[in-house]
Amino acid sequence: MSTLIVIRDETERDALAIETVTVEAFRSLDISSHTEPFIIEALRAAGALAVSLVAERDGRVAGHIAFSPVTISDDTPGWYGLGPVSVLPDCQGQGIGSALIREGLARLKARKARGCCLVGHPGYYGRFGFENPAGLGYDDVPPEFFFALAFDGPMPKGKVHFHEAFGATSPQEP
Numbered sequence: 001m002s003t004l005i006v007i008r009d010e011t012e013r014d015a016l017a018i019e020t021v022t023v024e025a026f027r028s029l030d031i032s033s034h035t036e037p038f039i040i041e042a043l044r045a046a047g048a049l050a051v052s053l054v055a056e057r058d059g060r061v062a063g064h065i066a067f068s069p070v071t072i073s074d075d076t077p078g079w080y081g082l083g084p085v086s087v088l089p090d091c092q093g094q095g096i097g098s099a100l101i102r103e104g105l106a107r108l109k110a111r112k113a114r115g116c117c118l119v120g121h122p123g124y125y126g127r128f129g130f131e132n133p134a135g136l137g138y139d140d141v142p143p144e145f146f147f148a149l150a151f152d153g154p155m156p157k158g159k160v161h162f163h164e165a166f167g168a169t170s171p172q173e174p
Helices: 012-026 036-045 096-110
Strands: 005-009 051-057 060-069 079-087 115-119 146-150 158-161
Touching: 005 096, 012 036, 012 051, 012 060, 012 079, 036 060, 036 079, 051 096, 060 096, 079 096
Parallel strands: 079 115
Antiparallel strands: 005 051, 051 060, 060 079, 115 146
16 A cells, blocks of 8 residues: 555545545544534635645545635734644544645645634644634634644734634535
8 A cells, every 4th residue: 555645736526525534534523513524515615715635645535624714803814724624534643634734834825824723632733833822712612722823923813703614514505
């Protein structure tokens, strides 16, 4: 079995594979509301997937990451939200998620983004430079689960608002 991982932009033909990866990645997580595939679909339908990458291994989609614009109450422009990020369970722990995050952050920086934030597991995102910022947060999320990384300029202050697609709880209507 090859260990070569290819990171590339999502294409239209990847939608079903991305849904499968996302469902499987979050299936056993008790902290998940299992709406992640609906969120990705809603972001895609709204044209809000600023960066959407897949990781291929052995010719199959093994991972996916999405980045979408966020707004911040202090009006700091150019910030993005990371998530969801998904890796097939049998491919987890093999660097696929890390490769997706690194490439996604590089693509945001190339777009002259000012920063990125996310809600995630403490202990994981610090390796990429993310921190729990004082004065910046997301409603109803404890500070230890909210992370941000400033690329350009100071860390904003206030509340982050993710795209309305993060409220999706069911498949999009055709």
